[in-house]
Amino acid sequence: xxxxxxxxxxxxxxxxxxxxxxxxxxxxxxxxxxxxxxxxxxxxxxxxxxxxxxxxxxxxxxxxxxxxxxxxxxxxxxxxxxxxxxxxxxxxxxxxxxxxxxxxxxxxxxxxxxxxxxxxxxxxxxxxxxxxxxxxxxxxxxxxxxxxxxxxxxxxxxxxxxxxxxxxxxxxxxxx
Amino acid sequence: xxxxxxxxxxxxxxxxxxxxxxxxxxxxxxxxxxxxxxxxxxxxxxxxxxxxxxxxxxxxxxxxxxxxxxxxxxxxxxxxxxxxxxxxxxxxxxxxxxxxxxxxxxxxxxxxxxxxxxxxxxxxxxxxxxxxxxxxxxxxxxxxxxxxxxxxxxxxxxxxxxxxxxxxxxxxxxxxxxxxxxxxxxxxxxxxxxxxxxxxxxxxxxxxxxxxxxxxxxxxxxxxxxxxxxxxxxxxxxxxxxxxxxxxxxxxxxxxxxxxxxxxxxxxxxxxxxxxxxxxxxxxxxxxxxxxxxxxxxxxxxxxxxxxxxxxxxxxxxxxxxxxxxxxxxxxxxxxxxxxxxxxxxxxxxxxxxxxxxxxxxxxxxxxxxxxxxxxxxxxxxxxxxxxxxxxxxxxxxxxxxxxxxxxxxxxxxxxxxxxxxxxxxxxxxxxxxxxxxxxxxxxxxx
Numbered sequence: 001x002x003x004x005x006x007x008x009x010x011x012x013x014x015x016x017x018x019x020x021x022x023x024x025x026x027x028x029x030x031x032x033x034x035x036x037x038x039x040x041x042x043x044x045x046x047x048x049x050x051x052x053x054x055x056x057x058x059x060x061x062x063x064x065x066x067x068x069x070x071x072x073x074x075x076x077x078x079x080x081x082x083x084x085x086x087x088x089x090x091x092x093x094x095x096x097x098x099x100x101x102x103x104x105x106x107x108x109x110x111x112x113x114x115x116x117x118x119x120x121x122x123x124x125x126x127x128x129x130x131x132x133x134x135x136x137x138x139x140x141x142x143x144x145x146x147x148x149x150x151x152x153x154x155x156x157x158x159x160x161x162x163x164x165x166x167x168x169x170x171x172x173x174x175x176x
Numbered sequence: 177x178x179x180x181x182x183x184x185x186x187x188x189x190x191x192x193x194x195x196x197x198x199x200x201x202x203x204x205x206x207x208x209x210x211x212x213x214x215x216x217x218x219x220x221x222x223x224x225x226x227x228x229x230x231x232x233x234x235x236x237x238x239x240x241x242x243x244x245x246x247x248x249x250x251x252x253x254x255x256x257x258x259x260x261x262x263x264x265x266x267x268x269x270x271x272x273x274x275x276x277x278x279x280x281x282x283x284x285x286x287x288x289x290x291x292x293x294x295x296x297x298x299x300x301x302x303x304x305x306x307x308x309x310x311x312x313x314x315x316x317x318x319x320x321x322x323x324x325x326x327x328x329x330x331x332x333x334x335x336x337x338x339x340x341x342x343x344x345x346x347x348x349x350x351x352x353x354x355x356x357x358x359x360x361x362x363x364x365x366x367x368x369x370x371x372x373x374x375x376x377x378x379x380x381x382x383x384x385x386x387x388x389x390x391x392x393x394x395x396x397x398x399x400x401x402x403x404x405x406x407x408x409x410x411x412x413x414x415x416x417x418x419x420x421x422x423x424x425x426x427x428x429x430x431x432x433x434x435x436x437x438x439x440x441x442x443x444x445x446x447x448x449x450x451x452x453x454x455x456x457x458x459x460x461x462x463x464x465x466x467x468x469x470x471x472x473x474x475x476x477x478x479x480x481x482x483x484x485x486x487x488x489x490x491x492x493x494x495x496x497x498x499x500x501x502x503x504x505x506x507x508x509x510x511x512x513x514x515x516x517x518x519x520x521x522x523x524x525x526x527x528x529x530x531x532x533x534x535x536x537x538x539x540x541x542x543x544x545x546x547x548x549x550x551x552x553x554x555x556x557x558x559x560x561x562x563x564x565x566x567x568x569x570x571x572x573x574x575x576x577x578x579x580x581x582x583x584x585x586x587x588x589x590x591x592x593x594x595x596x597x598x599x600x601x602x603x604x605x606x607x608x609x610x611x612x613x614x615x616x617x618x619x620x621x622x623x
Contacts, residue, residue: 026337037341073359136268138264138418139418
């Protein structure tokens with residue numbers, strides 16, 4: 001789990017810093033605050049899939065705004081995880097069109113497979129299960145998102161395969 | 177086969193690249209507009225086309241453009257609303273994913289018409305993979321002189337940026353979107369002033385949907401009069417329909433407005449009928465916000481007139497027996513669907529997505545969700561059914577933005593058209609809460 005005592009410990013990689021600068025350049029010089037959402041996305045990807053208070057403070061410092069201006073944004077938008085998460089966050093669409101095509105059953109299946117309920121992290125720390133609202137994939141439901149990837153037209157077999165692939169990927173990463 | 181304006185080349189291999197897109201006739205509207213037309217002439221063509229906003233409200237795009245204030249010394253902005261989040265709707269995502277240059281070309285031509293020098297595409301944050309596709313395409317457009325300084329030697333310059341959201345349905349409302357683009361919570365603004373006067377950073381701004389903007393190049397190339405010939409009456413042109421739910425062939429279809437709904441639903445060219453050989457029970461025809469209709473009222477109006485896919489035909493009968501074309505998010509339901517469960521699901525969605533600014537919406541959406549939850553789970557009373565109608569009426573029209581209306585309509589219409597099914601849940605709680613249990617009208621009458 002990535003965590004920091006305070007913002008002085010938060011160090012972005014060079015690539016992330018470049019990306020942050022690129023976003024800031026998109027807005028008028030006196031409107032750096034506009035970059036808060038993109039920078040929070042970059043921070044979440046950089047520091048273990050969540051934005052801790054220290055990370056949010058760092059974002060505020062980079063953009064020259066008050067910490068509260070970052071907190072109120074990070075808590076408003078659902079994509080930002082405010083607590084530590086597993087290696088992979090499974091975000092399953094639960095909204096009407098996906099429900100019609102079996103998302104309730106899919107969610108139950110995943111809960112049984114990874115051994116935790118919606119909103120929790122599996123005991124092995126591998127997966128965090130979230131349900132989310134419509135992801136604009138209604139014709140391809142049921143579906144889920146992991147990081148930036150959409151996995152669509154799912155059924156129990158496909159999900160099992162997906163979970164297995166992710167476990168293998170994590171194992172390879174660890175052995176390296 | 178109907179005319180395809182947006183999707184004609186969607187399956188051409190390599191169409192996501194500048195080279196192929198250009199070969200297929202792309203970016204001609206930029207050449208034509210920047211070299212041979214004045215900005216006002218472009219606006220005039222869009223006005224003549226009768227194009228109506230494709231995000232859901234259906235407000236004429238050209239008229240929206242003509243409202244844009246032009247004070248001296250202030251920049252003007254064009255912001256594309258790519259925050260596609262209306263349940264049932266996934267057309268913009270597919271268009272951007274497959275033909276990113278169609279939107280970019282539209283942004284350049286439209287920005288020229290509005291006199292914007294910096295424009296933004298606000299895309300929902302979950303679609304980060306589409307954002308990357310757009311950014312790649314934008315880099316190609318810069319490299320080929322379609323963006324940046326002095327485009328095609330015309331003297332016109334434009335910068336175009338993509339901005340990710342953070343996961344909030346409300347940011348599809350244009351003033352919430354602008355707040356979000358300014359780095360704030362997505363709380364809709366009080367209007368007036370409208371964005372045309374006070375938009376992004378307090379400057380005059382136009383916010384348009386992806387599909388609307390991507391249509392502008394065809395209008396510029398072929399004239400607004402030609403566009404207005406497509407379709408029926410005030411529903412001109414083509415429309416992307418996102419077809420989902422219990423269909424044999426879900427997907428995104430471009431239709432000429434005026435297509436008979438029966439043909440759209442049943443023909444193999446489009447949805448191919450209801451899946452698994454089941455019967456057609458109900459439909460949400462224009463995204464989760466619009467009133468749900470039973471199959472028979474969708475196929476024909478209360479007067480027995482077959483409906484066609486237009487703004488006017490779908491709304492025939494008002495909210496008593498009609499619905500809306502909305503964003504074109506078409507959700508079909510077969511006869512195994514529980515309307516109470518579906519209504520509860522949508523109510524939960526709106527409760528989750530209410531920004532919390534206005535009490536009627538913040539409290540009312542949660543209240544409706546709770547009442548629907550207990551009805552669906554066998555703890556409801558007959559009074560609850562009327563209570564739902566009463567709450568929906570107290571939300572509707574009493575909020576800053578249309579999210580309150582969007583939350584109220586699905587609930588009110590479900591009770592209006594499927595009251596017997598709600599009552600069945602109250603009378604038969606044990607049966608209704610069995611997994612997969614579905615109200616059957618004829619059995620209920622016998623019981």
